[in-house]
Amino acid sequence: MLRGHDSYVSSVAFSPDGRYIVSGSYDKTIRLWDVKGNFISELFINRESYVRAVAFSSDSKYVISSDYDKTLRLWDIENTLPLWNIKIDIIDSSSLPRESDVNAV
Numbered sequence: 001m002l003r004g005h006d007s008y009v010s011s012v013a014f015s016p017d018g019r020y021i022v023s024g025s026y027d028k029t030i031r032l033w034d035v036k037g038n039f040i041s042e043l044f045i046n047r048e049s050y051v052r053a054v055a056f057s058s059d060s061k062y063v064i065s066s067d068y069d070k071t072l073r074l075w076d077i078e079n080t081l082p083l084w085n086i087k088i089d090i091i092d093s094s095s096l097p098r099e100s101d102v103n104a105v
Helices: none
Strands: 010-015 018-026 029-034 039-045 051-056 062-067 069-075 081-087
Touching: 018 051, 029 051, 029 062, 039 069
Parallel strands: 010 051
Antiparallel strands: 010 018, 018 029, 029 039, 051 062, 062 069, 069 081
16 A cells, blocks of 8 residues: 555556556655555655646656646656656637546656
């Protein structure tokens, strides 16, 4: 059992190399774990928006996350540093469903 988030876990992913688990939560954090469930580090605390989805890169070196504020972020798991973030803006959302946020990465 992964203990450490202060709210609901919204997304979980296993690394392709089988060494890590990453979890994103409504507590606005992304956490890195080993496959036995031992906490390794907190990659990110976003004071503005809940984490919607997380995923690993194919080489297991990076995590990408999407937030409810429509921001994508790329994380280096070795340094626990953000490499970049990008805000996804939709100019004309009138033809899109209400839930037009980034739902998965």
